[in-house]
Amino acid sequence: MTARDIIAKLRQGQSPTRDELNWFAQGLADGQVSDAQAGAFAMAVCLNGINDEGRVALTMAMRDSGQVIDWNVDRPVLDKHSTGGVGDCVSLVLAPALAACGAAVPMISGRGLGHTGGTLDKLESIPGVSTTLPISQVQDVLTRSGCAIVGATSNIAPADRRLYAVRDVTSTVDSLDLITASILSKKLAAGLQGLVLDVKVGSGAFMKDIDAARALAQSLVRTSNAAGCKTVALVTDMSQPLAPAIGNALEVAHVVRVLRGEERGALLEVSATLGGVLLAEAGLSDDVQAGVDAIDEAVRSGAAAEQFSQMVSAQGGPLSFLDNADRFLPEANVIREIRANRPGIVSAIDGERLGKAVVALGGGRVTERDVINPAVGFSEVVRLGTEVARGDTLAVLHAVRPKDADVAEAAVRAAISTGTTPVEVPALIQEKVA
Known part of the structure; x- marks a missing residue:
């Protein structure tokens, strides 16, 4: 059994066997499979897919490549x-x-x-x-x-x-x-x-x-x-x-x-x-x-x-955290309300744009080595369908420096759209899949 044979099988549109996937997963874990072979495997799966049986086998093979924990508890895990x-x-x-x-x-x-x-x-x-x-x-x-x-x-x-x-x-x-x-x-x-x-x-x-x-x-x-x-x-x-x-x-x-x-x-x-x-x-x-x-x-x-x-x-935190959270949690240097420039009904919110704005403030990572500032971000973010008057709060911005806040405020204004007609807010629970 070799990585080359398994990759060739995938390239030809065939799903590897359970034994082959177990071998490949163990090779990933112990270094027997090279980075080039891992990349070729990923690309072959991405392009040709594997069947349901192969998907289960790959999942269990990767699970079994390390420790599978048995918790010593008397209640459902x-x-x-x-x-x-x-x-x-x-x-x-x-x-x-x-x-x-x-x-x-x-x-x-x-x-x-x-x-x-x-x-x-x-x-x-x-x-x-x-x-x-x-x-x-x-x-x-x-x-x-x-x-x-x-x-x-x-x-x-x-x-x-x-x-x-x-x-x-x-x-x-x-x-x-x-x-x-x-x-x-x-x-x-x-x-x-x-x-x-x-x-x-x-x-x-x-x-x-x-x-x-x-x-x-x-x-x-x-x-x-x-x-x-x-x-x-x-x-x-x-x-x-x-x-x-x-x-x-x-x-x-x-x-x-x-x-x-x-x-x-x-x-x-x-x-x-x-x-x-x-x-x-x-x-x-x-x-x-x-x-x-x-x-x-x-x-x-x-x-x-x-x-x-x-x-x-x-896990090492304060004994009285829940009663004194405001005292323990970090606070940003710049806290600014972002107010509506005109009246209207909140018709759309671009969540991805808001999330990226938090990353730009330092609240997320661009690279793995980045250090997060936990204090930055947005609070009191307005909800879809809310009717706002001029001067009402769209969000409260938390930043390190005023210039960072200026950039983030522009992102918030671009992310939150208002209109003149009522909007239908989507149901929180869309579907159940069992």
């Missing part, structure tokens, strides 16, 4: 994954809410990618919090708080880490087969018994149209279920930022207000719906609506807030 959006801080609400409802949630998350924020970057805006923990310590956090939000260790799906880096420089990122295997290999390595997928669609998402989002959801659900993990996906709206805040510390501040019962809105609705589906699938609620109600009650009662506090503390 559940998780959620989002395909990425702007103002999407569902994980910070849902993980502790699920823990309060009887699940163990070892959430292996990622950092910001392109115009979308990363859960790890958001959590690390809390002073002292570490998301780089050995598995033994994650086990301790999980035991203490019911949930942990951490990054993947070098032992989790190393074949995917190698292939992902090659895909990024060979224009093969947008392969449905490779996206599916990449996402699920890391999730399934976490020893999950249930997974809910939040596939975003709209201006702030990677998937701009419903057909592309549906195809990805179907691929992920079929592959994960075939690999032995109960999985359901929801296609959710990203035609505007999910939370009215964009930027790491600003999104955490919004999460705190939700967990303290001070705000509800779209973030809580999507979190509760995703959680309700997952609880029903795992047998922790009688049906989806009962699960939605359980997540909502976990937030209302303060139980989710308590789990969040325990997790933050267990």
Whole structure:
């Protein structure tokens, strides 16, 4: 068995066998497969695809290229994954809410990618919090708080880490087969018994149209279920930022207000719906609506807030963070209200433009080595369909320097469109794929 033979097979439109994909994934992990061969493999899959059986085999091969964790807990091990959006801080609400409802949630998350924020970057805006923990310590956090939000260790799906880096420089990122295997290999390595997928669609998402989002959801659900993990996906709206805040510390501040019962809105609705589906699938609620109600009650009662506090503390953060978030979270030097120049109805919001503006402010990465400023971004972002008068606030801008704020303000004004006629705001939950 050689890399050359496997690549030739793919080039001819044939799917490699399970054994061949296992061999190739192990070769990626241990270096036996060269960068050139990895790039050729990715391009062949991107151009010709692999069948459903091959997609499952590639996913499991990349999962098995490293450690597959067996958590020592006496409750169902559940998780959620989002395909990425702007103002999407569902994980910070849902993980502790699920823990309060009887699940163990070892959430292996990622950092910001392109115009979308990363859960790890958001959590690390809390002073002292570490998301780089050995598995033994994650086990301790999980035991203490019911949930942990951490990054993947070098032992989790190393074949995917190698292939992902090659895909990024060979224009093969947008392969449905490779996206599916990449996402699920890391999730399934976490020893999950249930997974809910939040596939975003709209201006702030990677998937701009419903057909592309549906195809990805179907691929992920079929592959994960075939690999032995109960999985359901929801296609959710990203035609505007999910939370009215964009930027790491600003999104955490919004999460705190939700967990303290001070705000509800779209973030809580999507979190509760995703959680309700997952609880029903795992047998922790009688049906989806009962699960939605359980997540909502976990937030209302303060139980989710308590789990969040325990997790933050267990991962090195302040003991009293939830009660004193304003004191602990960093604040930008320049805070400016962006006001409407004319009256109208907010008719469109370009989420990708807003996300890129946050990156330009220093709230995201252009290269892997960039250091994020967690304080910058936008808060109080206006919602679609809102009627605004001249002088009303469209967003509050948080920046380091006045000149940065000037550039960001121009981006906000270009991203938020107003008109004279009412608009139909898309439903938050577009479709369910099971």
